[in-house]
Every structure is written in structure tokens, then in C-alpha cells.
């Protein structure tokens with residue numbers, strides 16, 4: 001199919017290998033908290049090309065529902081909390097993000113959904129590439145088929 005080209009060199013992604021919770025160091029002091037993240041570091045293992053964030057997400061809304069062929073991202077909930085469901089086609093896990101010092105790295109062909117945002121929650125995402133609709137798989141059956149043939 002049309003996706004073979006994009007997937008042909010992509011090894012099969014797994015939750016164990018392609019998702020990771022990362023604890024960031026705080027540079028806080030008596031004046032308050034501060035966290036600094038740099039490209040290509042222990043905390044963000046890729047070059048950051050794009051940053052986006054979402055807020056005012058209703059408690060009953062589910063966002064995401066797609067996978068990326070090549071994009072690498074770190075998701076950070078800056079305030080409040082939300083859940084990220086990650087799914088490699090065989091297993092599904094729910095990760096709760098509730099601290100600005102916690103990031104969820106997703107760097108493979110993993111389905112993700114974001115849900116249960118608390119009021120006032122802001123989810124920031126550091127991404128390895130510019131926005132590209134061609135990098136998305138938005139159909140779950142197509143995702144399963146491609147994930148399981150990888």
C-alpha cells in the first residue's frame with residue numbers, strides 16, 4: 001500500500017522501547033520553580049523543531065487518536081493533569097501526567113489519545129519536526145494493520 005514506503009525502514013514499535021516517562025530536574029529555589037529543557041539532551045533526545053500546547057480541553061473530550069510514522073515528541077502537562085493513552089497495537093497503557101517535571105517521550109509508531117484533562121490543565125508538546133499531515137495515521141484499523149506488519 002501507499003504507506004509501505006514510509007514504514008519500510010521503521011522497526012516495530014513497542015511501548016517498552018518507544019515510550020518513556022522522563023523526570024526533569026528542577027532548577028527551583030526560594031523564588032519558585034524553574035525547569036530548562038534543551039534539544040538533543042538526556043531529557044529531550046531529538047532536535048526540537050516545533051512546540052505546541054493545548055488547554056481549555058473539556059473533561060469529556062478525547063484528543064489525539066492517531067499515530068505518527070516518524071515524529072518524536074515529549075508531552076508535558078504544565079499545570080493540572082491529563083492522561084495519555086499509548087498503544088503499540090498489542091498493548092495499551094494509560095500514563096497520567098500531573099507535573100511540569102514529568103515528560104512522556106513517544107518516539108515510534110504508537111497510537112496516542114489524550115483524555116481526562118482537569119480544569120485549567122495545559123499540555124505542552126515538544127516535537128522533532130514541523131507539522132506534516134502526511135505523517136499521521138488517523139484510522140485505528142489502518143494503524144493496527146501497519147503496526148502489526150512492521
Ligand code: T46
Pocket residue numbers: 050052054063064065073075112114125131
Ligand atoms: C499529537 C498529539 C499529542 C497544525 O496546524 N499544526 C500543529 O502543529 C498541530 C499540532 C496541529 N495543527 C492543526 C491540525 C488540526 O487542524 O490544528 C488542528 C488540531 O490538531 P489535532 O486535531 O491534530 O490535535 P490533537 O490534540 O488531536 O493532536 C496533537 C498533535 O496533532 C499530534 O501530533 O501527537 O497532539
